[in-house]
Amino acid sequence: MQMPLPDAAVILRRDEIAAALRLIVPGEGVIVSEPERRAYESDGLTAYRQPPLVVVLPSTLAQVASVMRYCRDEGIKIVPRGAGTSLSGGALPLADGVLLGMAKFNRILDIDYDNRCVVAQPGVTNLGISNAVAGAGFYYAPDPSSQIACTIGGNVAENSGGVHCLKYGLTTNNLLGLEIVLIDGEIVRLGGKHFDAGGYDLMGVLTGSEGLLGVVTEVTVRILPKPATARALLIGFAETEDAGNCVAAVIGAGIIPGGMEMMDRPAIHAAEDFVRVGYPLDVEALLIVELDGPAIEVDHLIDKVEAIARANRATSIRISRDEAERVAFWSGRKAAFPAVGRISPDYYCMDGTIPRARLAEVLARTRELSEQYGLRVANVFHAGDGNLHPLILYDANQPGEIERAEAFGADILRLCVAVGGVLTGEHGVGVEKRDLMGVMFNDADLAHQQRLKCAFDPDGLLNPGKVFPQLHRCAELGRLHVHAGRLPHPDLPRF
Amino acid sequence: MTRFVPADLDELRDAVAAALAAEEPVELVGGGSKRGLGRPLQTPHTLDLSRLAGIRDYAPSELVLTAGAATPLAEIERALDAAGQMLAFEPPAWKMLFGGGGEPTLGGVLACNLAGPRRIKAGAARDHFLGFRGVSGRGEIFKAGGKVVKNVTGYDLCKLMAGSYGTLTALEEVTVKVLPRPEAVATVLVAGVDPPAAVRLMAAALGSPHEVSGAAYLPTGTALALALPIDSGRVALRIEGPAPSVAARRDSLLREHSGAGRAESLAHSESIALWRAIGEVAPLTATAERAVWRISVAPARGAEVAQAIARSLDTTWFLDWGGGQVWAAVPETGDAGAGIIRAAIRGPEGHGIGHGTGHATLVRGSPALRRAVSVFEQQPAPLAALSRRVKEAFDPVHILNPGRMVEGL
Numbered sequence: 001m002q003m004p005l006p007d008a009a010v011i012l013r014r015d016e017i018a019a020a021l022r023l024i025v026p027g028e029g030v031i032v033s034e035p036e037r038r039a040y041e042s043d044g045l046t047a048y049r050q051p052p053l054v055v056v057l058p059s060t061l062a063q064v065a066s067v068m069r070y071c072r073d074e075g076i077k078i079v080p081r082g083a084g085t086s087l088s089g090g091a092l093p094l095a096d097g098v099l100l101g102m103a104k105f106n107r108i109l110d111i112d113y114d115n116r117c118v119v120a121q122p123g124v125t126n127l128g129i130s131n132a133v134a135g136a137g138f139y140y141a142p143d144p145s146s147q148i149a150c151t152i153g154g155n156v157a158e159n160s161g162g163v164h165c166l167k168y169g170l171t172t173n174n175l176l177g178l179e180i181v182l183i184d185g186e187i188v189r190l191g192g193k194h195f196d197a198g199g200y201d202l203m204g205v206l207t208g209s210e211g212l213l214g215v216v217t218e219v220t221v222r223i224l225p226k227p228a229t230a231r232a233l234l235i236g237f238a239e240t241e242d243a244g245n246c247v248a249a250v251i252g253a254g255i256i257p258g259g260m261e262m263m264d265r266p267a268i269h270a271a272e273d274f275v276r277v278g279y280p281l282d283v284e285a286l287l288i289v290e291l292d293g294p295a296i297e298v299d300h301l302i303d304k305v306e307a308i309a310r311a312n313r314a315t316s317i318r319i320s321r322d323e324a325e326r327v328a329f330w331s332g333r334k335a336a337f338p339a340v341g342r343i344s345p346d347y348y349c350m351d352g353t354i355p356r357a358r359l360a361e362v363l364a365r366t367r368e369l370s371e372q373y374g375l376r377v378a379n380v381f382h383a384g385d386g387n388l389h390p391l392i393l394y395d396a397n398q399p400g401e402i403e404r405a406e407a408f409g410a411d412i413l414r415l416c417v418a419v420g421g422v423l424t425g426e427h428g429v430g431v432e433k434r435d436l437m438g439v440m441f442n443d444a445d446l447a448h449q450q451r452l453k454c455a456f457d458p459d460g461l462l463n464p465g466k467v468f469p470q471l472h473r474c475a476e477l478g479r480l481h482v483h484a485g486r487l488p489h490p491d492l493p494r495f
Numbered sequence: 496m497t498r499f500v501p502a503d504l505d506e507l508r509d510a511v512a513a514a515l516a517a518e519e520p521v522e523l524v525g526g527g528s529k530r531g532l533g534r535p536l537q538t539p540h541t542l543d544l545s546r547l548a549g550i551r552d553y554a555p556s557e558l559v560l561t562a563g564a565a566t567p568l569a570e571i572e573r574a575l576d577a578a579g580q581m582l583a584f585e586p587p588a589w590k591m592l593f594g595g596g597g598e599p600t601l602g603g604v605l606a607c608n609l610a611g612p613r614r615i616k617a618g619a620a621r622d623h624f625l626g627f628r629g630v631s632g633r634g635e636i637f638k639a640g641g642k643v644v645k646n647v648t649g650y651d652l653c654k655l656m657a658g659s660y661g662t663l664t665a666l667e668e669v670t671v672k673v674l675p676r677p678e679a680v681a682t683v684l685v686a687g688v689d690p691p692a693a694v695r696l697m698a699a700a701l702g703s704p705h706e707v708s709g710a711a712y713l714p715t716g717t718a719l720a721l722a723l724p725i726d727s728g729r730v731a732l733r734i735e736g737p738a739p740s741v742a743a744r745r746d747s748l749l750r751e752h753s754g755a756g757r758a759e760s761l762a763h764s765e766s767i768a769l770w771r772a773i774g775e776v777a778p779l780t781a782t783a784e785r786a787v788w789r790i791s792v793a794p795a796r797g798a799e800v801a802q803a804i805a806r807s808l809d810t811t812w813f814l815d816w817g818g819g820q821v822w823a824a825v826p827e828t829g830d831a832g833a834g835i836i837r838a839a840i841r842g843p844e845g846h847g848i849g850h851g852t853g854h855a856t857l858v859r860g861s862p863a864l865r866r867a868v869s870v871f872e873q874q875p876a877p878l879a880a881l882s883r884r885v886k887e888a889f890d891p892v893h894i895l896n897p898g899r900m901v902e903g904l
Binding site for chain 1: 515554555556557558559579608610614618619621622631633635636637638639641642643644645646647648649650651652653654655657658659663674675676677678695698701702703704705706736737739740743744791792793794795816819820852853854855856871872874875877878881882884885886887888889891892900901
């Protein structure tokens with residue numbers, strides 16, 4: 001992974017830049033000392049580490065705008081950061097870049113039950129929003145597994161999902177408004193408590209833009225009434241294909257479960273060894289199907305799903321009888337990552353989406369690759385929406401294993417694209433999948449995306465080195481290749 | 496005056512490239528049903544997309560459909576219906592609103608980011624738009640998004656195309672998320688409710704766990720051409736899902752809101768007719784000579800904004816989206832109420848535009864009116880400048896639908 005070559009001249013100016021930032025953010029908000037900067041050297045993708053030039057932790061909108069304007073004027077790169085839980089290296093610092101940490105923006109500004117929304121600063125945690133409205137029977141639907149730590153601002157940057165997003169949508173489907181600061185310090189408000197922008201949907205574009213377009217300083221999200229009840233089925237299958245058919249049949253029957261998760265044999269065993277909740281160990285695939293909503297509806301659908309599972313050759317079916325049992329069903333799935341962490345010194349979590357009909361084929365090919373690379377793999381799968389999370393097991397202390405794990409992961413993602421899927425379902429491109437973008441997009445596709453970047457950040461100062469495999473100058477991207485005299489196109493049908 | 500009628504992606508590229516080389520703009524037309532929406536265009540050429548049609552891939556169990564951008568909406572809906580599915584954002588055709596000419600297309604409803612009453616629960620067109628390929632104003636073919644329901648690879652350009660009214664890219668093929676059609680539908684009606692109470696009632700219902708998928712208010716005097724006596728202010732709440740669940744939630748809503756007015760319920764087919772009529776803006780279509788505004792505000796402000804407008808203008812109005820969408824028909828004189836309506840959105844505190852209070856769109860008006868007033872909400876300077884840069888990133892010479900959204904852009 002090659003990051004943009006650091007500018008040695010900027011690194012030499014570290015103290016001067018820190019002094020200038022201290023004029024904007026006084027006191028503890030500017031971090032220069034090496035050990036303290038090291039605390040920010042990586043995010044959730046720990047394979048990559050790089051202490052930033054300087055860390056700045058503003059606490060007001062005006063400070064953010066001034067920091068941005070200063071960096072723009074001085075030509076200094078900026079890497080925005082929320083809680084640093086990105087699994088794709090979205091917040092990986094740059095040696096010659098200012099790390100703009102938004103942790104101090106940690107207040108909920110407005111809880112508005114009449115309009116069913118919450119206005120929050122970007123450093124509020126995802127779970128913090130749900131907790132703030134739980135007493136009134138509401139919650140914020142997107143629930144990435146890091147929800148206890150990850151921030152809503154980071155969720156916007158990554159368009160985070162979670163196990164419930166088939167039914168309730170990703171971050172982008174649950175946002176109403178944003179306040180952002182552009183690289184030139186301009187403050188722009190998009191949306192509000194109402195639906196749909198009057199002009200271009202720039203809020204939609206900001207969401208999932210991985211910190212390349214602007215810095216989020218305020219977020220308005222929709223909140224939903226908590227479902228009256230939730231129950232889950234735990235269904236085992238002797239064949240992966242049967243599990244895949246069952247998922248398709250559930251959806252074919254017109255049922256959109258609140259959650260529908262699949263685990264393969266290695267993931268089931270790792271989870272069961274860890275949490276001991278009674279997962280069947282003699283199955284190839286385990287499905288958790290959760291139905292939520294009014295009690296009468298959940299009971300009705302539980303019966304339907306049970307019948308569908310039987311028709312698809314389920315070898316074991318358990319139905320949660322109470323809340324404790326439902327939580328127990330989930331505990332293994334939710335502990336899948338740490339469970340795999342127990343059976344391997346390190347693991348690498350991949351994130352591709354495939355058309356669900358290709359699941360059995362993709363898992364079979366993944367097993368072949370596993371043998372070829374000599375690395376074990378466990379699969380957890382958001383089965384409802386086709387989002388696959390292969391966990392590649394490796395040992396970073398063994399020479400060459402991390403490189404083999406990365407090559408294996410890249411092959412899985414290429415496979416996802418080859419069967420009609422995509423490189424990332426919810427973790428983002430970041431640095432991790434940056435060099436694979438060409439597998440999915442051609443040069444014209446990428447140039448159109450980068451021109452959008454130019455409209456927001458013409459000098460490429462915001463989070464460079466992420467998402468795009470090659471950096472092009474905006475002037476070069478903007479050049480029009482029109483051949484005058486190509487008219488009149490006599491071959492065109494004209495009526 | 497040339498009418499380009501490309502039959503495939505390459506011909507579409509050649510047509511845009513020809514217009515670009517000549518620096519002569521084109522008007523994009525799919526089925527032509529919404530040519531009256533947006534600022535009127537006066538382009539030397541027309542880009543007729545109607546041959547870029549047909550369903551190309553539809554796998555119901557994948558919840559994904561891919562079709563030529565100009566595929567008639569009716570054809571899409573027939574195919575989905577046969578598989579027990581639907582476009583959950585309930586795209587309105589607005590045929591009555593625009594006088595019935597032309598056939599709405601899938602690309603058209605996406606480009607205008609339309610949504611029906613289920614917007615409050617299922618989202619708008621933007622939320623179901625998964626991928627596309629097309630030709631930008633640079634005369635280049637490109638694609639974005641994917642053909643699966645969950646994808647965060649690269650910028651979400653689908654969101655940008657939704658609601659761009661053809662000013663950035665001529666779409667050739669689109670992929671949308673589709674969802675199961677609910678097995679049963681019912682509606683709870685509560686009559687004799689004044690506007691402020693209606694908004695409170697809708698907020699209570701939408702804040703309940705009954706999964707209300709439509710919440711509208713027809714004030715006294717708003718006629719609806721259904722066998723439904725709308726004699727006094729009436730709140731309508733829709734519930735959908737498996738039959739036993741719908742019956743239970745209907746009964747709960749009837750019980751919980753019977754104190755607010757005379758409560759009754761509509762069965763399946765009557766419900767479908769009612770919500771179709773609301774989505775098609777049927778209460779205002781009888782007033783063909785009037786300008787029609789669509790106003791998006793925080794739901795709790797719906798009644799206050801509508802009543803403020805009605806105090807100053809002769810207004811026929813109703814509320815959808817739990818109060819978040821105000822539909823208003825006003826006389827087409829002067830600015831057709833643009834100033835009054837936009838002042839009402841800003842509210843007595845006068846937050847100023849672009850500060851999260853809402854926006855108004857002139858959905859129907861004469862060409863002269865649509866030239867004279869801002870059809871879309873004006874944006875604060877930094878946002879307007881950013882939007883201009885975005886337009887020029889995709890269409891630097893302003894070839895595609897120039898001026899459709901903003902004069903000179």
